[in-house]
Amino acid sequence: MFLRIFNRCASTATASRPTSFTFPQRLNRSPTAILEALNSCVQTDGGNPAYIFMDDPFLIPTSGHEKRQLALSKASGKKAARWIIDRYSYAFFHDVAAPSIPSYFPSYTFDEKEFIEPDETTLYKLMNWNKITKAYEIYKKCLENNVDISSTCKYALFDLLCIYNSENPMDTLPPEEDWYRRELNETNQSGLTKRTWKDNGLAEQMFEELKLSATSVEQKIRLYNSFASGLLKYNYAEKAMTILDEMRQNKISIDLTTYNYLLRSISSIKESYEARWQFITECLQDMKQNSIQPNLRTFNSILYTLRRCSLYEQGPILALSILKEMRQCGIEPSLGTWAHIIMIFYPNDQIGYETQILPQIMDELEKQYESNGHQFQWKDIDDSEFFFNAMFKATVNCRDIDLAKRIHRFLMTGSNSRFIPDGFKEQMYYANLFRLLFRVDMPEQVMPLWESVVPNIYSPSINVIEDLMEFISTWNINDYYVRLWSDLLMLGFIDNKQNNRRIIERYLMLLNRTNTQENLSKDQIKQYANIARQILKRFPLVPEEEQKFENTNDNQKQEISEEQQRRNQFKQLQPVFQYSGQLLSNLICLLAQADDFDASWSLYEHYLSNKNTLINPLNEKSLMLLLSLSIKQNHINRALDIIETINELNYECLSDALDLLNRNVNLSINDRQRLKTIQKNSSLESAHHVKLI
C-alpha cells in the first residue's frame, strides 16, 4: 500500500526499463550469524598468551607453575567476588545488563520463615536453586502437613535425586580452575569405575514411596527409568539389574536414556567378552522391538563397552560393523566415536600398526570438517578424549611423524583446540608429540613447531626438556644453545630445586662439549661466559645473608623488621644451591675461555677453600685452561698454585702444565725451584720426562 504512492513510470529516462523485476531472496541467517562468521576469522599464531592472561611481557606467565598459580588466583578471585555478592546481597541490586543476566546477581538465600508453611512453589524454588536435599526435607514436611503436591513436582524432585545421587549438585568451577581439576580433585584419579551410589539414600527412599503411589503407566515408566539410570550412572549395576528385571516383569518399557546407560556399564555386569557382546545385541534387539531410535550416545556407549574388552579379537570387526550401522541410522560419528575406535584398534602399545586405521580416520575427519562448514560441535562427552588418544597412538604405536604432525595441524585449525579439556591431557598430548619428534625428526622441522607452541600454549615438563637437550646435543645445533638458555630461564628450570640442578649441569656440559669440538666465534665465547656469570649471580658461592650480616652494624641489626626476619627464615628453609666440582670446573672453563681471570680465579679459590665438602674435584680441562690464562696474564704465583693442585690430584696433564709454564714465562729462580720440587714430588712418570730449565 505504502509503496504504491511511488510512481515508477514518472521519469522519462527510465521509461524503457522493464517493470517486472524480482529482487534476490534474502538469505536466511540467525541474528548472530555475521558475528559468528567474523569470529571464525579470529585465530592466533601461538605468540600471544592465553586469553585469561595479560598480554604484556612483564605479566605473561611462562612456566607451567606460574600459569597454574595465575589461573588459580584468578579463579579464587572470582570465587571471592561471588562470596561477597552472596554475603552482601542487599548491595547488589543494580542491573546494568539488558537483557538481565541472572548470574550477575546474588544467589537466593532461603529464609526459615519460608519453610514454616511450605507448599509446591517452595519446592520448585528449592529445586531451581539446586537445594535438592533441602527440597526432599520440605517434601517430607509437606506430606506430614497434608499439603497437596502435584505428581509432576514429585517426579521432578525424584529425577533430580537420581541424577545427582541424593546430593546437592556441585557448584560449577570457574573455567580457570576447571582446567586444573584433575590435579585439584583428588578423588577418582585413576578413572576406575567405582560404585558411588548412595545405599538407602534419599533417592531410594523416595523410590519406595512413589512405587506404592504410582498408578498410571507413564508415571511408572518415568519412575523406574529414572531410578535405573541413576543406579547405572553411579555404577551400581547389580541393583540396576534387579530393577530392570522388575521392569520387565511388570512390562514397564525402558527408555533410550536407560538403554544408553545400560550399554555403557555392561563391562561391569558381564565378565567374558562374548557374554558382553551377547548382552549388547540383546539390548539392541529389545530396542528394535520397542521401536526406540538409537542416538549418538547409544553408539558411543557400545563402543565404550567394546573398548573395555581389551585384546578382544572380534573388537575391531565389531567396531567397524557398528560404524556401518551408525551410517545407516543417519548418525554422524562424533570425535568421541573415533576416540573409542582408536582405542579398540590399538588396545596396547604394540598391536594395531598394520591396520592403518588412524590415517584413515584422519582422512575421514578432515572430510567431515570440510562438510560441516569448518567447525566441529561438541556432541558427546567422550569427544574430549579424541586428540589425546589419537596423538598417543600415533606416537606410541604408529611412530609416524607425518601422522603426528597432521593430527597437530588439525588440532590447531579453527577452534579444535577446545577438544582438549584439561591441563593434564594437554601435557600428555604434547609430551607424546615431542618425544616422538625428538626421537625421529630433523631439527629444521622440530624447532619451528617447538617455538610455535612453547611457552604460550604448552609449558614443557622436566622430562620433555631433558629430551630436548638430548636432541640438541645429538644434532649439535650450535645456534640454539644460547636460545636454549633463555628458554630454560623462561620455563622456570633454573632454580634451586634438586631436579633443576641436573638441568644446569647438563646444560653446562653441553656448552663445554662444543667448546672442545670446534673453534667458536668470539661472540659465542662471550655469550657463554655471560651465561656462566648469570648462573653465578643467581646462585652466589657464598650465601647472601652472611655477607649482609657482616656489613651491617649492630644498630641496624636490631632494626630489621619482622618481615625481613620471616623472609630470612623462609630462605633458610630453602636449600642453598650446592656447587659440585664438576659444575665449578665447567664454569671455570667457560669463564677462562672468555679471558675473565678474576671470576674464574675466584671460583678456583672457592674450590680450594671448600675442597673437603665439595663432591667432585675440578677436572683437568678447567685447570689447564685456567693455567694458560694465568700465564697469559702473568700471574706466576697463581700458575704455580694451580700446578700444585694438578699435582695433588694426580692428573696426567701435569707434564703439559709444567712444560707450558717452563716455556712461556721468564721465571724467577725461586719459582723455578718451586717447579722442580713439584716435579720431584709428583708420582706420575710422564711429569719426570719434562726437562725444566
Next chain:
Amino acid sequence: MSLTYLKLRLKLPSNNMLVFIRTYRQAQRSTGPKSQEGEFRTLQLTPAKNNRSGPMKKRPKPVYKEVLPPRYLRMSTDQDWTNVWPTATTFKQSVVPLPITQGYVASDKENKGLPIEKRANAELMKIPNFFHLTPNHIKKHCAAIKQYCTPWPEEFNSDEACEYYLPIQITTHDYLNSTPSIRDTRARVVKFNFKLTQLEFDEHARDKFVRLAGPRYNTDTDELTLVADKCPYRKQNYDYAQYLLTALYFESWKTETWEQERTKNDWQRYYWDESPSRDRLLDILKAHEKDPSSVNSKSLLDRNKKLVERYRKSISRVQDEGVENELKNLKDYKNDVLMLYNLKL
C-alpha cells in the same frame, strides 16, 4: 545536605556547637609532641627526619622474575599479521614490530630532543589504532561473510537504475558495544530519504507537498528527508514515518476552499495565464482586430500561438529567474515584444 546529615547523626543542638567542635579539634591537632617552644611555631609541611615517632620501616624490595624480551623480536617477516593482531585492542608495544613514536618534546634537553618511542608510551595506548583492520583483515572478513551475500542484480547497472528500482532509502543504525547491555537508544531512529520525482504530482500537489514538508525538503537535490525518532522503538518509528509520508502525499492532493484565496503574492512562480499581463496582451491583440466583437480570447491566442508562447516563456523567465541571467532574459523579452507587435526600433 551533609550538615543536616551530621546533625542527625551526632544530635548536635545548633550550628554554634558545630563551630566549637571544629575549633576544639584544630587545637588538639596542633598540641602534639611535635610542638616547639617559643612564640611562633614553624610550619612543618613534612615531618622532620629526627622527629619521627619510630624508625622508618624498610620496605623489602619486591623480587621480580626476568621479563621476557618483547615478542616482536622473534617475529618473522612473512608472518600472517591477521593472526598476530586478530581483534581490536589497545596498543601493545611488545607486539608491534614497527619503530613508532608519539608525543611532543618541549625542549632539546628532554629525551635528547627525540619524540618518545613506543615502549612505556601511554599516549599510544590512548589513541585508537587500526592494526586489526589492515587490508588483509578486511579480505579475511569479507571472505567469511560472503556466504550471507546474494549476487548483485544485473538490472542495477547504474545509479539511475538503482534509484528507479529502489525509489526510497530507509536508513537505520545498529550499535554494537562490549557492554553488559545490548540496547542502544540511538537504534530507534529511522530515516526516509527519496527524490520527489519518484512521486506523481500535479503542479498544485507538488507545491503543497513542498510547502508542507518545509525544511525537510532539499531544493538543490530535490530530496525529501523524514526522520522519525519520537517513539521508543524502531518499529514504531518506522510505522510513524510511513504514516507521515502517506498523509503528506494524500494531503497535498487535496484542495481546500481557502486555497482559492491565494493572491499573486503567494505564487511560488510566475503564472502568466493568471497574470494581468495576459489580459493586457489580449486587449492589445483585440485592438488589432478589424472586428473586435467577433473574436473571443481563445481564438485570438490560437491565431498567434507561436508568438504568444514565446512571449509567455520569456516574461515568465524574467519573473522567475534571479539576477544571474537578467540581462539576457530582458534582451529576449525585448525581442519577443518587438516581434509580437511588429515594431521596429
